[in-house]
Amino acid sequence: MSNEHYLIASYFLVALVSLCLGVLAYRALRAPFAAIADLVAGRTGSTILKRALAASMTMAAVVGFLSVSYTQRGCMKYEQVVKSRDYLVQVNREQLQGTGNWIVYAVFAWCVVILICLLVLRKKETEHSDQAS
Amino acid sequence: MSPQTIAFLASLIVVTGLLVTVDRLLRPSLRELLGSVTGLPAATEFYLRAFALVIIFVAVAAVIGAGHTDLKADARFMEYVWSVASGLQEVFQNLLIVLLVYVGFMTVLLAALRRR
Numbered sequence: 001m002s003n004e005h006y007l008i009a010s011y012f013l014v015a016l017v018s019l020c021l022g023v024l025a026y027r028a029l030r031a032p033f034a035a036i037a038d039l040v041a042g043r044t045g046s047t048i049l050k051r052a053l054a055a056s057m058t059m060a061a062v063v064g065f066l067s068v069s070y071t072q073r074g075c076m077k078y079e080q081v082v083k084s085r086d087y088l089v090q091v092n093r094e095q096l097q098g099t100g101n102w103i104v105y106a107v108f109a110w111c112v113v114i115l116i117c118l119l120v121l122r123k124k125e126t127e128h129s130d131q132a133s
Numbered sequence: 134m135s136p137q138t139i140a141f142l143a144s145l146i147v148v149t150g151l152l153v154t155v156d157r158l159l160r161p162s163l164r165e166l167l168g169s170v171t172g173l174p175a176a177t178e179f180y181l182r183a184f185a186l187v188i189i190f191v192a193v194a195a196v197i198g199a200g201h202t203d204l205k206a207d208a209r210f211m212e213y214v215w216s217v218a219s220g221l222q223e224v225f226q227n228l229l230i231v232l233l234v235y236v237g238f239m240t241v242l243l244a245a246l247r248r249r
Contacts (some may be wrong), residue, residue: 025190028182029136035175093197100194107190108234109182114179115242118171122246 003082008069014092015065018099022061025103026054029110040117049113056106064102068094136204144196144220152192155228158249161188166239170246180242184235192232195224 001009033053037046070081070091083086167177199220204212239244 021190025186028186029179030180031174032179035174036179039173040176075140090200090202093200097194097198100190102229104187104190104194107187108238111180111183111238114176115238115245118173118176118242118246121173 003085003088006085007082007088010088010092013060014095018061018065018095019058021099022058025061025107029053029075029107033114035108036114036117039055040120053110056110057103060102060106061099064097064099065095067102073090089120134214136206136208137201137204138186140201140216140220141196141199142173142203143213143217144199144224145193145212147221148192148196148224149222152188153187155232159184163239166243187231188228191227192224195227196220199223214220 030050030053034046034050037049040046041049068091070076071078160181164177164181165179167175171177171180187233202222203219204216208216
């Protein structure tokens with residue numbers, strides 16, 4: 001396999017793997033997130049939140065993948081890129097690393113969202129108990 | 134099998150052991166803490182899954198990122214050890230940062246949700 005063929009095949013393969021990692025992260029968090037979203041936002045609001053979780057996880061994975069440049073932001077020519085197989089493998093590694101890191105950032109961001117949801121729930125509980133007494 | 138693949142697999146085995154240990158050490162007390170603070174099983178489950186995801190992704194990303202390009206075909210045993218150790222340095226560093234962020238977040242969670 002020539003380096004150019006390797007570049008094409010690996011680019012799309014790593015893109016697919018990155019996307020799958022984003023979907024995997026979403027599926028891991030979906031069930032508990034849906035339960036909290038249903039409690040806080042009702043049916044309509046929770047649908048928006050669940051879709052936002054799906055979109056943000058997959059987008060984070062794609063952003064991590066796309067954040068790596070083969071040409072070092074235009075500093076290298078195409079011929080230089082395809083000259084070395086080692087360089088191509090290294091870029092693939094960086095793409096997967098970027099994907100992992102961005103998914104971590106997204107998970108932390110959703111942890112904050114859940115904290116806000118819990119605060120809203122706590123406030124509702126307090127209001128209910130105040131009205132009851 | 135190339136020297137880079139051997140070093141990568143060795144790093145992956147070490148990191149898997151490390152992740153299992155960290156998870157086993159922290160999960161029971163984390164579950165108990167989250168259960169008492171949030172009072173909502175779904176929230177406890179969410180934060181536990183988030184914790185597992187975060188440590189797995191950050192550690193595996195660091196392992197993948199370590200290229201082990203310093204290893205040549207005729208590398209000796211200790212050169213493998215040094216290369217794996219060099220890769221593990223980034224794993225430990227990233228894992229430490231993530232754990233500190235998570236602990237910080239748990240502190241905020243405790244302060245915000247503590248029942249008055």
